[in-house]
Amino acid sequence: MKSIDVFEALDLVPHPLVIVTAGDPEKPGRRGGMTAAWVSRVSWDPPLIAVAMSPKRYTYSLIKEFKAFAVNLVSKELENAAMNIFGNLSGREVDKFEKAGIKPLKAEKVVAPLIPSAPLILECKLVAEYPAGDHIIVVGEVVKAYKASNSPPMLWHESQAKQLK
Numbered sequence: 001m002k003s004i005d006v007f008e009a010l011d012l013v014p015h016p017l018v019i020v021t022a023g024d025p026e027k028p029g030r031r032g033g034m035t036a037a038w039v040s041r042v043s044w045d046p047p048l049i050a051v052a053m054s055p056k057r058y059t060y061s062l063i064k065e066f067k068a069f070a071v072n073l074v075s076k077e078l079e080n081a082a083m084n085i086f087g088n089l090s091g092r093e094v095d096k097f098e099k100a101g102i103k104p105l106k107a108e109k110v111v112a113p114l115i116p117s118a119p120l121i122l123e124c125k126l127v128a129e130y131p132a133g134d135h136i137i138v139v140g141e142v143v144k145a146y147k148a149s150n151s152p153p154m155l156w157h158e159s160q161a162k163q164l165k
């Protein structure tokens with residue numbers, strides 16, 4: 001068996017590609033979102049989802065404040081916004097929704113902005129946080145879900161966004 005570099009190996013693990021959004025959908029200075037790949041379902045009952053987030057992210061501070069977030073899957077039509085806006089700019093300096101030409105919808109069960117063009121959206125209530133090295137595992141209970149389109153979701157693999165099918 002061939003041994004390979006640990007970081008090279010971790011880059012070969014496929015991850016979902018999502019935009020995690022948080023804050024007040026109607027207030028440009030108080031809403032935000034970030035692209036994330038370190039995302040996983042972690043419990044059946046209750047249905048929980050976890051995101052590993054650097055505490056430096058503006059989105060993390062909004063999640064703490066509003067005790068909620070939304071997970072928006074990225075399809076081909078959101079790829080540019082995910083890579084160049086939500087995954088690259090800071091919500092402290094720019095309203096990423098305006099920059100991406102996205103008019104967010106209001107979540108129904110929590111306070112969070114939703115990206116209407118995402119193929120799948122999960123509204124989450126913040127239920128726990130665990131330190132994990134230089135990241136924090138943010139755990140949310142999925143309290144409402146929407147299937148907005150049949151566009152296939154993208155994956156993050158080998159440092160590239162890839163189409164699922």
Ligand SMILES: Cc1cc2nc3c(=O)[nH]c(=O)nc-3n(C[C@H](O)[C@H](O)[C@H](O)COP(=O)(O)O)c2cc1C
Nearest residue numbers: 035036037038053054057058059087088089090091
């Ligand atoms: C493809 C991709 C995946 C990313 N995955 C994560 C992640 O899982 N966790 C994280 O903390 N940051 C991740 N980032 C970095 C954040 O999206 C980026 O730092 C963002 O600008 C933070 O914005 P904010 O400070 O407005 O929250 C990722 C970026 C990209 C482009």
